[in-house]
Each structure stands twice: as C-alpha cells, then as structure tokens.
Amino acid sequence: MSYHPSDQESKGAHPIDYEQFQRTPEFQELKHRLRRFVFPLTFAFMVWFIGFVILGAYAHDFMAKPFWGLNVGIWLGLGQFVTTFGITMGYVRFANRQLDPRSEALRAQLESIESGEQAQWEVTP
Template structure:
C-alpha cells in the first residue's frame, strides 16, 4: 500500500507526462516496428522448436535415420543452435539499424523536456 502512495506522489511530481509521451506517434511507431519484427520471429522459432521436440517424441524412426555420418536428430539439434545464433544476429542488426537511432532520438527528446520543465536555461 505504501508503494502505491509513493508511486502516485512520484507521478504527480514528475515534470513530464509519460503517458502522453507514450501516446506520441514516434513512440507508437517505435513499439510497432519492434513488435512487427520480434513477434513473428518468435512465433516462427517456437514453431520450429516444437516441431523438433515433437519429432523427437513421436518420430523415433525418422530421427534415427543416418544422414552424413550422424542421425537426423543430431543434425536438427545442431540446426537449433544455428537458428538461435542467426536470430540473435538478425535482431542485433535490426536493433542497431532501426531501433537504436529512434530510441536515442526519443531519449534526447525526453531529456530536453525534463531540462525545460526543471527550468534549466541551456
């Protein structure tokens, strides 16, 4: 209960209306752009992982088939690692190119709003 009181006092003392800032088109575009990348990629990877798990659980004969010196299960298991690293690399590249510059601009805008609200003449 005391945390609720503290949060409301902090919110009232804040020089910036964060809810209004979150409703800004720039912030909404940032969220939308991030979600359009992250959610589909997550869904695809989870589907791929579940296929691997179900094959391991229910398709023993298929997974035991020899293929290039190892069985199919080992190759698919290694492919899980490769796709994990590929997804991580894709996300880092995406974030560096599309998310980080927008985030930096929004942060600079917030810092400017705070500076003005506190009366700093710079």
C-alpha cells in the same frame, strides 16, 4: 544517492507525463517496428522448436536415420543452435539500424523536456 522531488524542482526540471509520451506517434512507430520484427520471428522459432520436440518424442525412426554421418535428430538439434544464433545476430543488426536511432532521438527529446529546453509534446487523438 536518494531521490527528492525538491531536487528536480530546484534544478528547473519539468516533470514528464510518460503515459502521454507513450501515445506520441514517434513512440508508437518505435513500438510497431519492434513488434513487427519480434513477433513473427518468435512465432516461427517456436513452431520450429516445438516441431523438433514433437519429432523427438514421436518420430523415433525418422530422428534415428543416418544423414551425413550423424542421425537426423542430431542435425536438427544443431539446427536449433544455428537458428538461435542467426535470430540473435539478425535482431542485433535490426536494433542497431532501426530501433536504436529512434530510441536515442526519443531519449534526447525526453531529456530536453526534462531540462526545460523544450515544451511538452502534443498528442493527436
């Protein structure tokens, strides 16, 4: 199906200024919540991962020490998988509770503006 600008005009749709929408307080709050969750976890995981790689490259004796039937390197490698799954589950839970309701409300607002049911929003400078 192709898009024709005249199709929107004939259905009474109103064009949306998405750049202005991105400046609304609601969108900024959504973006702030996402970044407040993602950036610290990304930083922490990268430190953990790079630490593991550095230990593997330079601390051979430490990584080869036996610990609970396996060597330390194997346990730390398994820890990488555990933390990856933990972070993923935490993000899904966070997104379901914090991000999805807000993004659905914003999407509904955009759809109502597009259909002409609501006027454009006001952005305070």
